[in-house]
Amino acid sequence: MRSSRWTPIAGWCAATATSIVLASVAMLPVLRTDAPDDRALAQLPASDASEFPVPLPSATTPPPKSAVPSATAPTRKPKPTETQTTTTAPPRATTTAPPPVTTTPPTTTEDGWTVTTAGDGTRTYVRSFRVEGGQAVIRMTSDAVVQLVTATPADGWQVQKVQDTPDNLAVYFNETGHSFIIHATWHNDRPFAQVSEIGS
Template identity: 85%
Template sequence: MRSSRWTPIAGWLAATATSIVLASVALLPVLRTNAPEDRALAQLPASDAGDFPAPLPSATAPAPTSTTPTPGAGTGTATKPRPTATRTTTTTPPRPTTTAPKPPANTAPPTTTEDGWTVTTAGDGKRTYVRSFRVEGGQAVIRVTSDAVVQLVTATPADGWQVQKVQDTPDNLAVYFNETGHSFIIHATWHNDRPFAQVSEIGS
């Protein structure tokens, strides 16, 4: 009874093994045939290693840059940058120095008036006398100095009149304002250490 039970199983195993053997034998010629790609590669001439391009130079990786960890990094808390205080220096421009101009020295000698003459005394003690004379025939300005010099400064005749100067010595001067038959004479001289003047009229 037991042998009859295993008989079909043994027959099935034998048939399966026979099928495997037959399939292997049938595929053996196919496996031995080279693939077309293999035959093409076998026919290529051997190439020299020098025909290949030179290998590219290897790139040098940059050295890693060390970074200093920022305080508070990784803790989940953002660190706010501190404001930089800027110190502003205000430079006050120098004040212009103003030097008050010195008043000019009063070099003018003092003046006085004597008998109608304006007297000016110089530093060396020399005195100058100036006086203006006005008459009907015109106007004259005479200057006399203490060293006995008499000078006519200006002489302006009136309309219809003529002026004439007469001086024979430095200390004696006469100014004439003339019209027909009528004259005015201004006579100035140095006398007794002072100027002396006299006005006269001749004719009418």
């Protein structure tokens, strides 16, 4: 009865001992090998202790791509004596329309009147009158309109304009007891003018 109770324990002990023996046999080749660090240290020459520790090289990372200098030729700064010239494109020519050509109508002279004919056929008559009392310039048109352009009295004289209708004009140069009258009117499709003197 006693032997049957110890049989499992004896079996367990036998199995454990067998495991230990197998593990030891498997570890023997590893335990017999020298450590590589020991052999490497043994081969190093003896040196002064002041040389150790030798600093390890630092790992450097390459600079970013933008910082790498390009392979192109370096740019040369201009010397102080050099001048930089910039070329600019010539200004573009602007085309402007030529000014309209104005043609002056031809002039003629009729009975002392300077006659100008407009494009629509209207004739203009201009004449200057000079008398002792002053000078007057009168203009008429072929549509029966008479106008006084200028009237300049002489020293001591006075000028007076009288016009009752568009086609009839009188210019007076007056002094005391003495007058010159320039009478201009449109008559028979042409200008008519008469100069008269009153008093002395």
